[in-house]
Each structure stands twice: as structure tokens, then as C-alpha cells.
Amino acid sequence: MAVFKPENVEDFYEIGEVLGSGHFGQVRQVRERTSGNFWAGKFLKIRKVACSRLGLDRSSVEREVEILQAVQHPNIVALKDVFESRAEVVLILELVSGGELFDFIAEKENLLETEAIEFMKQILEGLKFIHCKNIAHFDLKPENIMLSDKVSKPPNIKLIDFGLAHLFHPGEEYKSTSGTPQYIAPEVISCQPLSTAADMCVLSFLRLSGLSPFQGDTDEETLGNVIGMKYEFNEHYFSLTSPMAKDFIQKLLMKNPEDRMTAEECLLHPWIKPITPKQVAK
Numbered sequence: 001m002a003v004f005k006p007e008n009v010e011d012f013y014e015i016g017e018v019l020g021s022g023h024f025g026q027v028r029q030v031r032e033r034t035s036g037n038f039w040a041g042k043f044l045k046i047r048k049v050a051c052s053r054l055g056l057d058r059s060s061v062e063r064e065v066e067i068l069q070a071v072q073h074p075n076i077v078a079l080k081d082v083f084e085s086r087a088e089v090v091l092i093l094e095l096v097s098g099g100e101l102f103d104f105i106a107e108k109e110n111l112l113e114t115e116a117i118e119f120m121k122q123i124l125e126g127l128k129f130i131h132c133k134n135i136a137h138f139d140l141k142p143e144n145i146m147l148s149d150k151v152s153k154p155p156n157i158k159l160i161d162f163g164l165a166h167l168f169h170p171g172e173e174y175k176s177t178s179g180t181p182q183y184i185a186p187e188v189i190s191c192q193p194l195s196t197a198a199d200m201c202v203l204s205f206l207r208l209s210g211l212s213p214f215q216g217d218t219d220e221e222t223l224g225n226v227i228g229m230k231y232e233f234n235e236h237y238f239s240l241t242s243p244m245a246k247d248f249i250q251k252l253l254m255k256n257p258e259d260r261m262t263a264e265e266c267l268l269h270p271w272i273k274p275i276t277p278k279q280v281a282k
């Protein structure tokens with residue numbers, strides 16, 4: 001069992017405003033007392049008894065900590081420290097203050113394809129890094145793709161929320177039905193064994209409209225669209241999309257996980273890495 005620091009987190013950090021919250025608990029801005037530097041604290045309530053419905057199972061927290069400790073990369077949020085009290089674990093993480101990628105895009109009149117490629121490259125570099133370590137994120141969706149700050153040019157992507165991530169062991173078969181309907185792979189819905197390929201399927205929404213091509217009026221309709229690989233693209237965005245970008249997206253929207261491009265293959269696709277001047281996005 002992993003041992004986290006038993007000291008009181010407030011002896012080392014001033015606890016600040018809530019940045020976000022979810023089923024997991026809260027993310028709050030925290031300030032390190034010695035340096036004055038700002039960090040993000042992910043505050044997690046831990047189940048006190050196994051049958052309790054309140055709080056998280058400690059083993060799931062240990063899994064996220066193990067994975068975050070294994071992945072140091074410019075496009076993956078960094079973990080600094082972990083504190084534990086009687087019923088709470090606090091992850092001290094690199095503060096990501098640029099907000100969600102899709103809010104940044106929504107504020108722009110029009111996103112150039114060259115800007116979309118830059119974002120996609122950074123996301124793919126982060127995914128390539130974790131996939132090479134046999135780690136899948138399994139919750140890749142717009143709100144988990146953030147910008148490190150509001151000033152860097154180009155903005156620096158940070159993948160966050162590894163609460164559903166999984167480290168595959170050799171020969172292991174892993175199944176999960178967790179995730180968000182419009183951003184999960186068909187093999188999750190059909191309870192098939194999962195792989196890192198499940199992260200690739202959802203990248204299609206990264207034509208950077210942020211809209212899932214599978215979005216239905218209800219979760220049931222959305223799940224049906226994912227299973228049947230029935231999708232349509234927001235005409236406003238797709239009509240502006242180059243043939244190379246369409247080819248890239250369609251090579252990700254493959255029902256069979258083994259037919260989908262890997263992150264490494266995506267980085268070599270002509271939309272991302274043009275081979276001839278003709279392939280360079282405008």
C-alpha cells in the first residue's frame with residue numbers, strides 16, 4: 001500500500017479558491033508557504049469502509065498517483081506531493097491556469113488549421129508518451145485538455161485528470177464502462193477488452209470544434225451513435241476542413257481499435273507532418 005505524507009497539508013500550503021469540482025472532490029488553488037508559489041490541490045474524500053458509497057476507494061487514488069509519478073512530460077500535468085489525513089488524500093499538482101482548450105478556442109473568431117495542428121501535435125505527444133509506457137488516459141475529453149497559462153505562444157497543452165487512467169501489465173485483459181458517453185470509444189460501450197487505442201477514437205472531436213461527432217439528443221442516442229460509428233460533423237467546422245484533416249479524423253474514427261492510428265502514427269500523418277508543400281495546411 002502506498003504511503004503518503006501524514007503531515008497536515010495546511011502546515012505547508014495555504015488553501016485557496018476552488019478551481020473545479022466533480023465526483024472526485026475538489027481542485028483548489030494552494031500556495032506553498034515556504035516559496036509563495038501557487039499549485040493546484042486535488043482534494044479527495046477517501047472511503048472509510050469498503051461498502052460506503054461516499055468517497056473514493058483508496059486503491060483508485062493510489063493508481064492515479066502511481067501513474068502521475070510515472071509520467072513526467074511537458075504536455076502532462078506534473079505531480080509534486082501527496083498528503084493523507086484520516087479521510088482525505090490531497091494531490092499537490094502543477095497549477096494549470098490557462099483554462100480549458102475549448103474555452104480558448106470558443107473565444108477566437110476562427111481557429112486556423114495551422115493552430116489546430118499545433119494543439120493536436122501537443123496532445124499527440126502527450127498521448128504517445130503515456131501510451132509508450134502502456135498507460136491509457138480513458139477520460140480524454142475537452143475539459144481535461146487545458147492550457148498551462150494564458151500568455152504562452154503557442155499555448156502549452158496540459159492533459160489533466162488521470163482518475164480513470166490505467167497502467168496495462170503484460171498479457172492483462174482490462175475492461176471498464178467508465179467515461180463520458182459522447183467521448184468514449186465503441187469498445188467501452190460493448191464491454192470489450194480495452195487498450196490505449198480507446199484514447200485515439202475520441203480525438204475526432206479535436207477537429208477542435210470540441211463537439212463530439214456522435215452527439216445525440218440523449219445519452220442513449222449518443223451511445224448508439226458511438227457503437228454504430230454513426231457520426232456527422234458540424235457543417236460549420238467540417239466545411240472549412242481540408243481533405244488532409246478529414247483523412248486524419250476518419251483514420252481515427254475506426255470501430256475496430258486495431259484499425260485506428262496510434263498516437264505515433266498520427267504524428268507521422270501528412271496533416272500533422274506534411275511531406276510535400278501541397279500537404280501544408282493553409
Ligand SMILES: COc1cc(-c2ccc3ncc(-c4cccc([C@@H](O)NCCN(C)C)c4)n3n2)ccc1O
Nearest residue numbers: 019020021022027040093095096143160161162163
Ligand atoms: C480533476 O482531476 C485532476 C485535476 C488535475 C489538475 C491539475 C492542475 C490543475 N490546475 C487547474 C486545474 C483545474 C481547473 C479547473 C477545473 C479542474 C477540474 O475540476 N476539472 C477537470 C474536469 N474533469 C473532472 C472532468 C481542474 N487543475 N487540475 C490533475 C489531475 C487530476 O486527476
